Amino acid sequence: MxxxxxxxxxxxxxxxxxxxxxxxxxxIGLNLHFGYTGLLNFGQSGFMLLGAYGFAISLVHDIxxxxxxxxxxxxxxxxxxxxxxxxLQLRGDYLAIVTISAAEIIRxxxxxxxxxxxxxxxxxxxxxxxxxxxxDLSFFGDGSFxxxxxxxxxxxxxxxxxxxxxGLVFAACVxxxxxxxxxxxxxxxxxxxxxxxxxxxxxxLLVALIVVIGLYAVFFAMPVTYGRSxxxxxxxxxxxxxxxxxxxxxxxxxxxxxxxxxxxGVREDEDAMRSLGRNVFAIKMQSLVIGGLFGALGGMxxxxxxxxxxxxxxxxxxxxxxxALLLGGAATILGPVLGTVLFFSARILIRESARAxxxxxxxxxxxxxxxxxxxVGVALVLLVIFRPQGILGNKRELxxxx
Amino acid sequence: xxxxxVGALLLSLLVPLLLLSGSPSANAAxxxxxxxxxxxxxxxxxxxxxxxxxxxDVVLRDAEGNDVETVTTAEDGKFSxxxxxxxxYFVVLDEETLPDGLEQLPPRSAxxxxxxxxxxxxxxxxxxxxxxxxxxxxxxxxxxxxxxxIAQSVVNGLRLGLLLxxxxxxxxxxxxxxxLSNFAHAEQVTLGGMVAYGLVNLAGINLWLxxxxxxxxxxxxxxxxxxxxWQPLRRRGLGLTQLMIVTIGLALAxxxxxxxxxxxxxxxxxxxxxxxxxxxxxxxTNLSFLAMGVAIVAIAVVGYVLVRTRIGQATRAVSDNPALxxxxxxxxxxxIRLVWTAAAGLAGLAGVLYALVISNGIRWDTGMQILLLLxxxxxxxxxxTAFGAFVGSIIIGLVVELAGPLGAPGDLKYAxxxxxxIVLLLVRPQGILGRAERVx
Numbered sequence: 001m002x003x004x005x006x007x008x009x010x011x012x013x014x015x016x017x018x019x020x021x022x023x024x025x026x027x028i029g030l031n032l033h034f035g036y037t038g039l040l041n042f043g044q045s046g047f048m049l050l051g052a053y054g055f056a057i058s059l060v061h062d063i064x065x066x067x068x069x070x071x072x073x074x075x076x077x078x079x080x081x082x083x084x085x086x087x088l089q090l091r092g093d094y095l096a097i098v099t100i101s102a103a104e105i106i107r108x109x110x111x112x113x114x115x116x117x118x119x120x121x122x123x124x125x126x127x128x129x130x131x132x133x134x135x136d137l138s139f140f141g142d143g144s145f146x147x148x149x150x151x152x153x154x155x156x157x158x159x160x161x162x163x164x165x166x167g168l169v170f171a172a173c174v175x176x177x178x179x180x181x182x183x184x185x186x187x188x189x190x191x192x193x194x195x196x197x198x199x200x201x202x203x204x205l206l207v208a209l210i211v212v213i214g215l216y217a218v219f220f221a222m223p224v225t226y227g228r229s230x231x232x233x234x235x236x237x238x239x240x241x242x243x244x245x246x247x248x249x250x251x252x253x254x255x256x257x258x259x260x261x262x263x264x265g266v267r268e269d270e271d272a273m274r275s276l277g278r279n280v281f282a283i284k285m286q287s288l289v290i291g292g293l294f295g296a297l298g299g300m301x302x303x304x305x306x307x308x309x310x311x312x313x314x315x316x317x318x319x320x321x322x323x324a325l326l327l328g329g330a331a332t333i334l335g336p337v338l339g340t341v342l343f344f345s346a347r348i349l350i351r352e353s354a355r356a357x358x359x360x361x362x363x364x365x366x367x368x369x370x371x372x373x374x375x376v377g378v379a380l381v382l383l384v385i386f387r388p389q390g391i392l393g394n395k396r397e398l399x400x401x402x
Numbered sequence: 403x404x405x406x407x408v409g410a411l412l413l414s415l416l417v418p419l420l421l422l423s424g425s426p427s428a429n430a431a432x433x434x435x436x437x438x439x440x441x442x443x444x445x446x447x448x449x450x451x452x453x454x455x456x457x458x459d460v461v462l463r464d465a466e467g468n469d470v471e472t473v474t475t476a477e478d479g480k481f482s483x484x485x486x487x488x489x490x491y492f493v494v495l496d497e498e499t500l501p502d503g504l505e506q507l508p509p510r511s512a513x514x515x516x517x518x519x520x521x522x523x524x525x526x527x528x529x530x531x532x533x534x535x536x537x538x539x540x541x542x543x544x545x546x547x548x549x550x551x552i553a554q555s556v557v558n559g560l561r562l563g564l565l566l567x568x569x570x571x572x573x574x575x576x577x578x579x580x581x582l583s584n585f586a587h588a589e590q591v592t593l594g595g596m597v598a599y600g601l602v603n604l605a606g607i608n609l610w611l612x613x614x615x616x617x618x619x620x621x622x623x624x625x626x627x628x629x630x631x632w633q634p635l636r637r638r639g640l641g642l643t644q645l646m647i648v649t650i651g652l653a654l655a656x657x658x659x660x661x662x663x664x665x666x667x668x669x670x671x672x673x674x675x676x677x678x679x680x681x682x683x684x685x686x687t688n689l690s691f692l693a694m695g696v697a698i699v700a701i702a703v704v705g706y707v708l709v710r711t712r713i714g715q716a717t718r719a720v721s722d723n724p725a726l727x728x729x730x731x732x733x734x735x736x737x738i739r740l741v742w743t744a745a746a747g748l749a750g751l752a753g754v755l756y757a758l759v760i761s762n763g764i765r766w767d768t769g770m771q772i773l774l775l776l777x778x779x780x781x782x783x784x785x786x787t788a789f790g791a792f793v794g795s796i797i798i799g800l801v802v803e804l805a806g807p808l809g810a811p812g813d814l815k816y817a818x819x820x821x822x823x824i825v826l827l828l829v830r831p832q833g834i835l836g837r838a839e840r841v842x
Binding site for chain 2: 040085086087090092093094096097098100101102104105108109112113114117315316319322323326366367370371373374376377378379380381383384385388
């Protein structure tokens with residue numbers, strides 16, 4: 001029982017870690033590229049790395065934090081222009097090859113020994129050299145904080161059944177949300193009667209309420225404790241997840257604007273857009289730039305609680321981002337966040353379970369890590385084949401081909 | 403006496419650490435100690451730690467080029483300046499005081515100042531170390547001359563290019579016939595090295611037999627892949643984008659499977675040394691000559707099959723227009739399966755040879771490291787044209803190997819190849835041998 005609780009604790013800590021939030025922001029940007037515009041950007045890690053470098057190097061050189069953020073974003077902006085101009089008029093796979101190459105070039109350049117003074121070479125930039133500027137902004141105070149403050153330890157002396165009850169409530173919430181969302185989807189159908197569509201709105205509010213209750217139940221049963229401020233405390237997490245929420249909101253507003261319809265138009269049929277007099281190249285470029293800015297923002301958040309390490313933001317991160325996006329559902333608003341949280345949680349769940357229950361003679365500690373990544377790769381394959389729309393997606397939205 | 407020697411040794415080990423931490427040390431008299439907002443340090447060593455150069459005058463100049471200070475290096479070749487203002491400084495060695503036969507190595511362009519000096523940005527409160535290198539004056543005559551270096555690099559480049567061509571032919575054929583950019587192709591290359599490691603190193607099979615068996619096993623993996631995965635997916639009508647993401651998932655799974663089963667370290671395929679041969683300025687291992695020979699033969703066979711045989715004609719027909727090819731009675735599925743088999747076999751062969759002569763062993767990421775070079779080669783030559791892939795590979799091989807002697811530091815040689823790819827797409831997106839057509 002204790003082992004299971006340890007595993008679940010590790011999963012929950014991973015799910016809310018700043019790294020997960022950072023990748024979620026990058027995936028939100030990727031969703032704009034791949035999900036809404038149909039651009040095959042395989043260089044999202046390059047955007048992240050540029051953002052991280054711009055941000056950290058500026059802070060090391062005592063540039064104020066807001067300016068440092070702008071510098072990071074500016075680098076990503078220029079990078080997107082440089083990538084987009086030669087490739088956006090070509091077929092989609094050219095963009096894929098060029099973006100992945102360019103991301104690798106950035107990683108190689110960052111690793112250069114000649115630039116050690118600036119980028120720290122292959123070792124990267126130590127977190128303590130740039131993090132204080134951000135950590136000092138914290139108004140959360142000192143000491144530690146447990147989320148949620150009122151948890152199972154306050155009920156019946158923290159008996160096992162209280163925790164189990166919390167888990168059951170969470171499970172019930174998940175089931176309820178799935179049922180309600182499916183029903184709401186049917187109600188969203190334009191063919192449905194107006195009365196049903198109004199009920200759809202009620203359902204949406206109900207879903208939101210149940211999600212909140214479910215989240216509370218999780219933290220009620222599995223409270224998490226960190227320092228209030230500090231390098232790896234609640235302050236970083238609060239900022240990171242606030243940025244995730246803001247990014248989601250921005251993308252939501254963007255894609256339901258007329259401009260968002262342009263993006264989907266380009267994805268579905270470029271020629272039709274051209275025949276309507278639209279400048280397809282400009283639309284694609286705008287999408288590449290905006291999604292890239294999210295990537296850079298993700299990179300900055302990524303290094304807030306760790307170090308700027310060029311190899312940590314390599315190709316793998318891009319591939320993880322694609323897996324997370326397809327898991328959650330491309331071309332959906334909440335898919336990127338849901339997918340990223342599930343992706344990182346599931347990987348830790350697999351790894352920790354293998355560590356706890358598979359004897360060392362079969363799988364060493366090192367091998368459980370690799371085992372979890374093998375599962376990730378196979379899961380990506382199966383996902384694309386059997387459920388390309390992911391958890392939240394709409395299959396009709398994913399018929400495009402670049 | 404002995405105690406003193408040990409002490410000096412310890413001290414020389416400690417000095418760099420102390421410089422970093424900025425705490426006081428025993429010989430503080432000759433060292434600069436950075437103080438926040440007061441002093442910044444510029445310190446370094448002339449020569450290497452093993453062979454320090456003592457008694458050289460090191461000159462510090464300010465941003466305008468005026469001499470600020472001159473110090474003479476100590477026994478251990480160390481020098482240091484204390485500056486009270488942050489900013490740009492230049493460090494240069496006084497040629498007069500250098501021992502005979504030594505000269506200052508011209509610094510790399512990124513840190514070069516006027517008159518062969520080294521640019522350094524001093525900051526208060528920290529210590530910076532300019533890289534001041536010396537080399538023997540007869541460096542060019544005694545060591546390898548520049549032309550010799552170039553000759554060696556050209557041969558190395560051809561070697562790399564031939565092996566890349568072996569691997570990229572398959573990538574290009576798959577792209578040509580199915581339109582798929584196969585990101586897992588690199589893992590097919592690694593598979594070749596891994597299988598050869600198992601057969602030759604672990605099981606002790608004869609190397610030549612091992613190479614043949616490896617190629618056959620890898621070809622079989624391609625056949626099975628098409629049979630079990632790609633053909634069913636084609637039948638389902640999965641889009642190319644989705645298929646490409648499938649290859650990425652496969653690549654991820656394969657990389658970690660290699661780590662899972664073989665471990666994360668470099669494994670040798672052969673432990674025996676086959677010796678080297680020297681032709682004029684060029685020295686290569688005997689295995690390299692063999693690998694280049696095998697690669698040329700394999701490429702020639704593929705070329706012959708593509709140009710002269712009915713199967714080759716059918717393959718090219720499928721590349722041009724699958725629907726038309728099917729209508730003319732060509733069994734498209736059979737051709738594509740053949741292409742997958744051949745591509746995996748060629749990639750496996752390339753993997754063995756690459757592990758034998760270039761990376762000197764096989765590791766889980768060996769293939770991944772050349773994947774982008776393969777894509778660059780294929781795109782450079784023209785996506786989907788087999789001969790373009792060959793030409794592109796040779797060019798990429800030469801660029802990668804020549805970038806080093808021509809001034810690109812370290813890993814940047816790969817970046818140069820990728821940079822060329824991006825520039826080429828600007829001017830000639832269809833590649834060198836690709837037909838000019840609308841690709842947008």
